[in-house]
Amino acid sequence: MQLDILILSGNRYEHTIKLNSISEFCAPIDWLREDEVIEFRLTTSNQFTNAKLNLYDHNIEPTIIDMADNYCTFRWTPKKRWNGPLEYAFHNFFGIAELSVSLININGEEVIQNFHPIDILASKANAENVDNMFKFLAKFDDETLHSAFETTKQPSSFKEGNCTPNGYLERLESTLQHLLNVIGEISAKPITKLVAHYNIMSTTGEELLDDSSLGWLMSNLSELEETDDKQRAHIEHESKYFKASTIEVAELIENTDIYENQVIHGFILFLIRKVKYQLNKYDADILTYAHPSQNHPDGYVSFFDQLKKFKTRLFSQQVTRCIFVQNNLLRLKNELEKRIPVSTAYLNRPILTHKAKNIASYRAIFLEYIMWIEANDPDWGTSKNLFAIKNIPTLFEIYCFYRIRIAICEIFDISKLTGNTFFINEKNAKLTILREPIYWMPRHKKSVGNYFINSEGMSSYNKKLSVRSHTDSKSHRCPDLVIEINIEGKEPKLIILDAKYQKGQKAFQVSLPECTMKYVHGINYAKHLGNPVDSLTLLHPYSDRSFTSFHNDEYNIFSAFPIKPALQCVGLKLGESSEEDQLNIIIKQLLISSGIIDSIYK
Numbered sequence: 366m367q368l369d370i371l372i373l374s375g376n377r378y379e380h381t382i383k384l385n386s387i388s389e390f391c392a393p394i395d396w397l398r399e400d401e402v403i404e405f406r407l408t409t410s411n412q413f414t415n416a417k418l419n420l421y422d423h424n425i426e427p428t429i430i431d432m433a434d435n436y437c438t439f440r441w442t443p444k445k446r447w448n449g450p451l452e453y454a455f456h457n458f459f460g461i462a463e464l465s466v467s468l469i470n471i472n473g474e475e476v477i478q479n480f481h482p483i484d485i486l487a488s489k490a491n492a493e494n495v496d497n498m499f500k501f502l503a504k505f506d507d508e509t510l511h512s513a514f515e516t517t518k519q520p521s522s523f524k525e526g527n528c529t530p531n532g533y534l535e536r537l538e539s540t541l542q543h544l545l546n547v548i549g550e551i552s553a554k555p556i557t558k559l560v561a562h563y564n565i566m567s568t569t570g571e572e573l574l575d576d577s578s579l580g581w582l583m584s585n586l587s588e589l590e591e592t593d594d595k596q597r598a599h600i601e602h603e604s605k606y607f608k609a610s611t612i613e614v615a616e617l618i619e620n621t622d623i624y625e626n627q628v629i630h631g632f633i634l635f636l637i638r639k640v641k642y643q644l645n646k647y648d649a650d651i652l653t654y655a656h657p658s659q660n661h662p663d664g665y666v667s668f669f670d671q672l673k674k675f676k677t678r679l680f681s682q683q684v685t686r687c688i689f690v691q692n693n694l695l696r697l698k699n700e701l702e703k704r705i706p707v708s709t710a711y712l713n714r715p716i717l718t719h720k721a722k723n724i725a726s727y728r729a730i731f732l733e734y735i736m737w738i739e740a741n742d743p744d745w746g747t748s749k750n751l752f753a754i755k756n757i758p759t760l761f762e763i764y765c766f767y768r769i770r771i772a773i774c775e776i777f778d779i780s781k782l783t784g785n786t787f788f789i790n791e792k793n794a795k796l797t798i799l800r801e802p803i804y805w806m807p808r809h810k811k812s813v814g815n816y817f818i819n820s821e822g823m824s825s826y827n828k829k830l831s832v833r834s835h836t837d838s839k840s841h842r843c844p845d846l847v848i849e850i851n852i853e854g855k856e857p858k859l860i861i862l863d864a865k866y867q868k869g870q871k872a873f874q875v876s877l878p879e880c881t882m883k884y885v886h887g888i889n890y891a892k893h894l895g896n897p898v899d900s901l902t903l904l905h906p907y908s909d910r911s912f913t914s915f916h917n918d919e920y921n922i923f924s925a926f927p928i929k930p931a932l933q934c935v936g937l938k939l940g941e942s943s944e945e946d947q948l949n950i951i952i953k954q955l956l957i958s959s960g961i962i963d964s965i966y967k
Contacts, residue, residue, distance in 0.1 A: 366409065368464060368480045373443065373451070374402035384464065384480040396484040398665055399458060399491065402451045405441040407466055413437055413476075415469040420462060439466075457866050459487040459495060459757040460672075484667060487757070492666035494906060495757060497939040498764040499675035502751070505767065506531060510747050530643065533743035534683055537640060537690050540733060544633070547726040548697055552704045555626055556720050556727065557619035565613050581613035588612065621705045625721050631711035632734040633698050639737075640691045646745055647680050647687070672752060679748075714738045762845045762864040765904045766800050768937065769846060769862065772952040773798070776962070793853035794961050803843045804888050808835035816857065817897060820889040842887050844880075850899070850959045858899040859888065860955050865905045872905040872934045873913050885930050899959045900931035902951065907936035911947045922954045931958060 370382040375398070382395050397403065405418055411432065416439040418425040429440040443451040455462060465479045487495065502510065506529075528536070563577065582588065582600070589607040592598050598606035715734050721727040754760050773779070773796070777787060785798040804819045805812035812818055819842045824833040834840050848860040861884050865872045885898045900922070914921035915932035922931045938946045956962050 366407070366478055366480075368466065369406040370397070370483075371404045371406060372397075372401050373404055375400075377401065382483070384483065387479050387481055390463070391481065393461060393482045393484040395481075396486050396667075397455060397462075398486050398488075398662065399455050400453050400488065401455075402443050403454050404443060405454075406438060408436055408438045409468065411435055411437050412470050413468045414471055415439075417467040419465045419467055419477075424467070455485045457491065457757050458485050459491060460485060460754070485756075486662070486665040486667055489664055489666060491757060492671060494939050495671045495760060496674065498760050499671060500678070501764060501939075502767065503675060503678035509767075509770075510751065528743055530646070530743045530745060530748065531683060534643065534687060534690075537636065537643070538686065540636065540737070541690050541693055543729065543733065544697060545693070547729060548701070550726045551629065551730075552700065555621050555705045556623060556724065557621050558623055559617045560620040563613050564616060565611055568609050568612050578612055578614055582609055585609075622707045624711065625718060625727055626705050627707045627709055627711040628715045628721075628734065629705070629727075629730055630698075630701055630707050630709075631713075631715070632730055632737075633694060633701060634710045635712060635734070635737065637691065637694045637698065640687055640694060643743075644684065644687050644691065646748075647684050672754075676752065679751075758864070758866040761866040761904075761906070762800075764939070765862065765864040765937065766798070766846055768948055769798060769848070769952060772949040773848075775949055776953050776956065789961060795851040796956075796961060797849045797851075799847040799849060801843050801845060802847050802849075803841045806833065806835040806840040807891060809840050810836075811841075812891070815891055817859070817888055818891045819887055821883075821887045842883055844884050844888075848955075850956075850961050852960060855960070856890065856893055856895065857897065858959050859897045860900050860902075860959060861885075861888075861898055862902045862904055865903050867905055869905050869908045869910055869913065869934060869936050872903045873915075877901075877903055877915065877932060877934060881932060885932070896930065898930045900929070900933075900955050902931075902955065903934045904937055904948075905934060907938045907946055909936075910934075911936045912951060922951070922958055927958055929958070931955070 366386040368384040368386075370384065372378060372380045372382070382397070384395075407416060409416075411434070414437075415430070416427055418427070418441050425441055427439040428442045428444075431438040431440070443454065445451060461482050462485050463479070463482045465477055468476045468478060470476060588609045588611055589600065590610060592606050592608040594608070595606055598608050600607045600609075715731050715738075717728065717731045717735075721731050751763075754763070770785075773787065777789070779787070787796045788794070789796065803811075804817050805815065807818045807820070819840070821833050821842075824831050844861045845864045846862040848862070850858040850860065852858075861880075863876075863880050863884070865876050867876065880901060880903060885896070885901050888898055890897055913934045916928045918924060920926055920928045922933065933951075935948060935951055936946060937948055953962075
């Protein structure tokens, strides 16, 4: 099966891109510009009666269905944009587009067919915005970045696992320093055992023979010579004396090939493997989406170029530190092999022996080794999520999340945020930042015990109205960002913020009315009167206005009589001048309006 993309604008007019069906993800081999008008076409057998084009969360009905005797062609033609011209299917979509089609056969059964992904190129203007947002994110440490993807994260110790890659690297560095401090002491005086070592040597007649030496002589009688020197003879037989010219004798030497030293070697090798794994993970994060270099048109940029720059900014210092640890561990390994040789390295959980327990340097390494064996691997979820970003709107949403965190830090004079919940003691209040919280329909199984629900009663699909289902997987509303306000003695309130990577005019004229219906009217208390939504704010890239309120100046959030719920759009600057927009001022004003802080706060 093949999905055709017909280009209807620009210098590639009437060029067709053919995407073959696939069974698993593979790298893109073709590209589209974000500002190309396109039409999708899919020809199938006539057993299918309908189809939906799926692009992530969007399910698009065909605009034209051409039926014939033996086949059926589904077409998705471009619609007119809200301001006139034909819409771009991938406007502001920067990165990998993974396409699938849900086909409905004559029995009403659904068959999902996946197609080869395609790389969507952005204009340099959008690429600059992406670069600015990635630069902004690269300033944060692992723990801060983690907060966007684990909004309920609790701090945990190294032994409990779930530490970030940087935290894990810090532990490796600490362990390396500990090893450097004690290995010298161990090498100077290692634990050994005395072992008999047998050598064949020329005799003087003064050797002390043991059973092993006598046994060797019995097997090598040709070495015996008769002698008159009774004092130097080795054997007396029938009143005759015999002396061996060479003999095997035992020599006691100190041997380091014992369990305690095998554990030391095993720990070094264990750490080398951990460091190698860490380095491999730094390299592997975006290999899933890597693809061969292509000839891209002038003025357009691939998302992967931007992503690789971000990865370099984010990980370059950690990679350098990791290589330093690796080199030092390899040097330690070589030194140990020379000074404390063993036959094998012990790579399992060690048992603290009596000898190791009584020597501080050995005891410390044994205990450290046990702790590392019991510890979990680092949590790479944050970097995986960051490098799985495939389009500008998702990146902009994450950018907005951190901008809001920074605003709250400044408002409450917090030097660094840990987690996403803050307690305001003056008000006996709690503030929680939520990313993509889900508010389910009241009879959905996941809504049990929830304080807030999605209360919509009707749905519009394919220009038809129907009663909204309570049990479907999409029976919910999920705003991008929510600040939940809990003040003692009052019902909790929601400050809803939705990220829209679009022009301010479209955000105000199109998205604000849509989001008002979905969130202001669609999200309510499960068992209380009133509306929990205190305000709705759409965040968009700054164009010509930083703040646009639905209400006039006498009743907006800065007035003496602010209307609730407050409705507004806020433009954010994405580059080095991000501090010049009004986001911090507006967040503070929304918090004042909610009652969680006073107007005189700070």
